Amino acid sequence: MTDGPLVTIVTPSLNQGRFIGEAVESVLGQTYPAIEYVVLDAGSTDETHDVLRKFGSRVQWKVESDNGQSQAINRGWRRGAGTILAWLCADDLLEPNAVATAVEALLARPDAGAAYGRGTNFTDTEIEPQDHTAPFHLWRLINMFDFVFQPAAFFRRDAVEAVGWLDESLHYSMDWDLLIRLGLRQPLVPVDALLARARIHVGAKTSTGGLRRHRELRRVIRRYADERRPPSYWFYGLETFKHAADAMADKLSRRSPRIGRSARDLVDRANTSVACRTFLKADDWWPDGWACASVDFLVPPGDEPVRLVGAIAPDLAPQTLSVAVDGSERCREVLPAGPFSITVPGTTGGTRDVTRVRVTADRWKPIHHPWGRDAIRRVAYRLDAIERRSAAQSPTEGRS
Numbered sequence: 001m002t003d004g005p006l007v008t009i010v011t012p013s014l015n016q017g018r019f020i021g022e023a024v025e026s027v028l029g030q031t032y033p034a035i036e037y038v039v040l041d042a043g044s045t046d047e048t049h050d051v052l053r054k055f056g057s058r059v060q061w062k063v064e065s066d067n068g069q070s071q072a073i074n075r076g077w078r079r080g081a082g083t084i085l086a087w088l089c090a091d092d093l094l095e096p097n098a099v100a101t102a103v104e105a106l107l108a109r110p111d112a113g114a115a116y117g118r119g120t121n122f123t124d125t126e127i128e129p130q131d132h133t134a135p136f137h138l139w140r141l142i143n144m145f146d147f148v149f150q151p152a153a154f155f156r157r158d159a160v161e162a163v164g165w166l167d168e169s170l171h172y173s174m175d176w177d178l179l180i181r182l183g184l185r186q187p188l189v190p191v192d193a194l195l196a197r198a199r200i201h202v203g204a205k206t207s208t209g210g211l212r213r214h215r216e217l218r219r220v221i222r223r224y225a226d227e228r229r230p231p232s233y234w235f236y237g238l239e240t241f242k243h244a245a246d247a248m249a250d251k252l253s254r255r256s257p258r259i260g261r262s263a264r265d266l267v268d269r270a271n272t273s274v275a276c277r278t279f280l281k282a283d284d285w286w287p288d289g290w291a292c293a294s295v296d297f298l299v300p301p302g303d304e305p306v307r308l309v310g311a312i313a314p315d316l317a318p319q320t321l322s323v324a325v326d327g328s329e330r331c332r333e334v335l336p337a338g339p340f341s342i343t344v345p346g347t348t349g350g351t352r353d354v355t356r357v358r359v360t361a362d363r364w365k366p367i368h369h370p371w372g373r374d375a376i377r378r379v380a381y382r383l384d385a386i387e388r389r390s391a392a393q394s395p396t397e398g399r400s
Helices: 020-028 048-053 069-079 098-108 138-143 157-163 174-183 210-224 231-255 257-279
Strands: 007-013 035-041 060-063 084-087 114-122 127-129 153-156 188-199 290-292 294-299 306-312 319-325 328-335 338-343 355-361 365-369 372-388
Touching: 007 020, 007 069, 007 098, 020 035, 020 048, 035 048, 035 069, 069 084, 069 174, 084 098, 084 157, 098 114, 098 153, 098 188, 138 174, 138 231, 138 294, 153 157, 153 174, 157 174, 174 188, 174 210, 210 231, 231 257, 290 294, 294 372, 306 319, 306 355, 319 338, 319 372, 328 338, 355 372
Parallel strands: 007 035, 007 084, 035 060, 114 188
Antiparallel strands: 084 153, 114 127, 114 153, 290 372, 294 355, 306 338, 306 372, 319 328, 319 355, 365 372
């Protein structure tokens, strides 16, 4: 892509001199030309400034105090001129085609408030890739967990301005909060491409924060979830417990490597067991496309009708799907094996509120979850998209 909208990317920085050079290089190495890039440093006392000086005029950077990442990112976005916005933490990396891919996705979907792709967590010795780009599923985003890989997310400026900038009172969950606010207003579009890498290290914010981080996450959950303790409450509680338990296991390892390994194995088994019981019982639409026998959806406002696009597996045909809107059944379809498309009656009309949709199937089968052979999902059909799209428009890209 040789021409296109300007993209503003902000890197908030504080004492990440070991990593910031790689982050900057990953932005400067983008194949997309129209990028406005700025680093806002909160007053680093390590080698950060020396690293940034080496880039000369290729990088704009400024030192100014702030009350956290959210304020720094908001400042950079407000000062910038890009119609598409993103931020990259000083310890993360963009893939070379990330910006071009995200811009292309947003141009193809003018109704979308953001685009997001796949990412990889990595350390000095390990890589943990995502197998799928999770489909946009607002109910899951609010009630299960934030499935959007933050460094791989790109936002429309006008969409952000409409819902408000990052909440500067949040330090660990500002991306999740913004994504929910955007999703309540318009769809977010998934991109099945590797866009970014997140570095996991001792000082990373996702690895720190403890109870303070969990309390902040609970605040976000209670802003948007209907239940006081939805699955997201337990997910992030387990995550907090695991970080604390892993730190204890590391201390034990310094005294006795054998005891440390045993302690870490015990923590992993307990965490996996509770996670399986909590999440596999929660009906859901999974990132690999399988949907459970009863799934709740929240569809953003719009003028087009709600459409379901997917496929019925031969061993589940004929399959009966019942679609209810706000608690009232609107249609019931008996579907043969193969692709299907259902337009839900009574879902057109420019509503300003999200539409609550429940899809129920009468047949299901058990399949193993990638977490392991002990993790079983009860799936009923494959779903490529549930969104407001006319029959003439192509659905969200499906998954094989």
